[in-house]
């Protein structure tokens with residue numbers, strides 16, 4: 001694989017391998033400290049970011065590499081009207097790998113046509129966010145699974161091995177909030193639809209339901225059981241994972257609709273009273289109001305662990321795309 005634009009470019013075996021590498025990085029950071037000596041990562045962010053851009057940069061620095069880039073379209077020649085293709089062609093002369101975020105769906109795919117180096121989609125509009133999904137999968141593995149057997153015997157009967165490893169399988173996942181514009185949700189649904197005995201609970205207001213193409217292409221096509229609900233409280237006891245999302249103000253056409261919908265779901269300690277004891281609460285962040293800070297001290301709140309995992313899985317991905325063992 002040369003570029004990562006869509007999570008479905010990675011097989012489940014490749015995801016297992018990335019999770020395995022990330023786990024080894026966590027346990028043996030010194031082993032990886034010089035793997036990218038002399039290599040340069042460019043982070044081209046045409047849209048705001050805290051976690052994705054800085055975790056990519058931290059990942060490359062921790063691998064011994066260097067970083068360059070821009071954090072807003074306004075500080076690049078895009079502000080003068082330069083095309084994505086020309087920007088990418090230029091930056092691929094200065095770097096070995098590029099992580100790119102853009103407000104337009106498909107822009108990173110366009111970039112691959114002109115790039116001389118691997119392109120990583122760091123979020124394109126309301127479409128996809130594959131490296132957030134890798135972060136989510138690593139976190140789910142760490143919180144819900146175990147890693148016995150992960151690094152051995154991945155050729156062969158992967159279905160059985162994955163079952164033994166447990167627990168990307170057999171999970172009920174509640175996705176709550178802006179399922180329409182939330183690109184992290186779209187990528188996570190796609191990725192999780194390939195595991196055994198997964199069940200989705202889609203919790204959103206009517207106006208922010210999961211797009212039909214995501215439902216058809218991943219959930220229905222794979223006969224994944226799912227239910228839809230407008231009430232978080234009603235479905236809370238069923239959930240193994242609760243994936244909260246922000247209502248994506250920047251994707252709304254009108255401010256009135258955003259203001260009406262923005263506080264549709266606010267997770268508080270009271271709403272968790274009938275949740276499972278081993279519920280895992282995730283959120284790609286940033287949050288606005290949808291998780292009260294009072295939930296942060298609950299041992300089930302895993303969203304800041306998720307932030308930390310984002311760095312390690314991006315280290316693993318950089319190594320994979322640069323073909324460094």
Ligand code: CP
Pocket residue numbers: 048049050051052053123132284285286
């Ligand atoms: N999860 C995520 O994409 O966060 P940022 O927008 O801060 O990068």
